[in-house]
Amino acid sequence: MPGLIAPSDYSREPPRHPSLNINAKEPFNAEPTRQDLIVSYITPVDYFYKRNHGPIPILEDNGRYSLAIDGLVEKPIELSLAQIRLLPKYNVTATLQCAGNRRTAMSQQLNVRGVGWDVSAIGNAIWGGAKLSDVLELVGVSKSTSVTSSGGKHVEFISIDKCKEENGGPYKASIPLSQATSPEADVLLAYEMNGEILNRDHGYPLRVVVPGVIGARSVKWLDRITIIEQESQGFFMQKDYKMFPPSVNWDNIDWPTRRPQMDFPVQSAICSLQDVDIVKQGKIRIAGYAVSGGGRGIERVDVSIDGGKTWFEANRYQKNGVPYVSDDDSSCDKWGWVLFEAVVSLQSENADIVVKAVDSSANVQPENVMSIWNLRGILNNSWHHVYVRSTAAKL
Numbered sequence: 001m002p003g004l005i006a007p008s009d010y011s012r013e014p015p016r017h018p019s020l021n022i023n024a025k026e027p028f029n030a031e032p033t034r035q036d037l038i039v040s041y042i043t044p045v046d047y048f049y050k051r052n053h054g055p056i057p058i059l060e061d062n063g064r065y066s067l068a069i070d071g072l073v074e075k076p077i078e079l080s081l082a083q084i085r086l087l088p089k090y091n092v093t094a095t096l097q098c099a100g101n102r103r104t105a106m107s108q109q110l111n112v113r114g115v116g117w118d119v120s121a122i123g124n125a126i127w128g129g130a131k132l133s134d135v136l137e138l139v140g141v142s143k144s145t146s147v148t149s150s151g152g153k154h155v156e157f158i159s160i161d162k163c164k165e166e167n168g169g170p171y172k173a174s175i176p177l178s179q180a181t182s183p184e185a186d187v188l189l190a191y192e193m194n195g196e197i198l199n200r201d202h203g204y205p206l207r208v209v210v211p212g213v214i215g216a217r218s219v220k221w222l223d224r225i226t227i228i229e230q231e232s233q234g235f236f237m238q239k240d241y242k243m244f245p246p247s248v249n250w251d252n253i254d255w256p257t258r259r260p261q262m263d264f265p266v267q268s269a270i271c272s273l274q275d276v277d278i279v280k281q282g283k284i285r286i287a288g289y290a291v292s293g294g295g296r297g298i299e300r301v302d303v304s305i306d307g308g309k310t311w312f313e314a315n316r317y318q319k320n321g322v323p324y325v326s327d328d329d330s331s332c333d334k335w336g337w338v339l340f341e342a343v344v345s346l347q348s349e350n351a352d353i354v355v356k357a358v359d360s361s362a363n364v365q366p367e368n369v370m371s372i373w374n375l376r377g378i379l380n381n382s383w384h385h386v387y388v389r390s391t392a393a394k395l
């Protein structure tokens with residue numbers, strides 16, 4: 001298809017903010033500093049983590065973008081961006097989190113395979129675009145459908161980037177048709193991020209945003225949507241982003257025994273401090289983010305300054321001044337993270353500060369990283385500890 005093209009080398013990458021910590025250069029994988037991550041409830045585009053598997057695609061100067069929708073549907077179509085923009089526009093505030101967020105910490109316990117990430121492979125943005133459920137009506141699939149008359153049960157998103165995991169082919173992922181056609185699931189074909197035209201790193205001109213689900217399913221630089229019988233057979237659905245138990249290693253791994261990971265689990269991390277930090281004696285600020293997948297809200301954020309022996313609750317907020325209530329969709333963002341904050345005076349020179357969140361289904365983060373260790377290092381949502389030494393001396 002003319003228009004959107006995928007370079008096979010890294011000579012045409014977009015500019016990026018110099019403050020990002022780069023975890024891999026080619027493909028470009030970077031995250032903001034902890035401090036930058038929580039400057040505001042909505043993550044500025046410059047500070048939003050970037051996770052790629054190949055060179056960034058580009059719209060040719062005179063290129064005309066169009067999106068094909070086909071497969072097990074009555075009337076396949078091709079849509080221009082203008083036609084997609086004509087559909088009702090929704091702004092959905094949703095947190096995107098890479099399944100590999102906090103992988104470095106898991107790897108420090110026992111080595112795992114994958115790009116290392118600190119706690120910032122996550123961001124919260126206002127995504128603007130058309131609802132996938134509206135778009136699918138144009139090909140004759142009505143709202144709340146779980147199977148089409150020709151047997152379609154999954155919606156596959158196909159990009160145009162060149163990924164080595166796909167032997168130079170494009171990135172692909174799928175979600176169930178029931179989720180794609182559910183207006184409440186808020187799955188978007190987004191052309192805006194934080195009120196601006198989506199930039200190249202984040203999927204220009206059009207990407208999928210699947211709220212509450214690991215970032216890997218939110219396909220960027222969307223080229224084609226196809227309705228299929230079984231879930232996508234792409235590498236990133238079948239041979240990656242699956243959660244294995246700690247007993248599985250690279251010699252006994254059997255990929256088909258596990259389902260592709262979709263929702264992410266309850267998660268939180270401290271961003272106002274480094275894992276090992278020195279602070280001035282007196283009051284310190286413990287702040288960070290908490291979020292859960294599947295549209296579950298954050299019921300509580302617990303903080304400890306004695307390694308988890310005793311706990312107290314942190315304040316939670318989304319928009320400034322509005323108290324956060326985990327099950328109130330009218331005043332709170334269902335798919336968005338909450339920021340938390342607690343100000344404490346440390347009682348001793350050394351403190352083991354811990355945070356754990358509880359979601360609206362009473363799911364709690366696991367205490368121990370080794371109990372959820374897996375060879376790909378995904379979904380590290382264990383309690384986040386930071387070790388702080390306070391000193392009377394001027395820093």
Ligand SMILES: Nc1nc2c(c(=O)[nH]1)N[C@H]1C(S)=C(S)[C@@H](COP(=O)(O)O)O[C@H]1N2
Binds near residue numbers: 161201215218221
């Ligand atoms: N086409 C394409 N889509 C993609 C990817 C990719 O490499 N290619 N990476 C996925 C992964 S693993 C994540 S976590 C998110 C990252 O989105 P972001 O770079 O906008 O933060 O995009 C997803 N969509």
Ligand SMILES: [Mo]
Binds near residue numbers: 100215
């Ligand atoms: Mo990811």
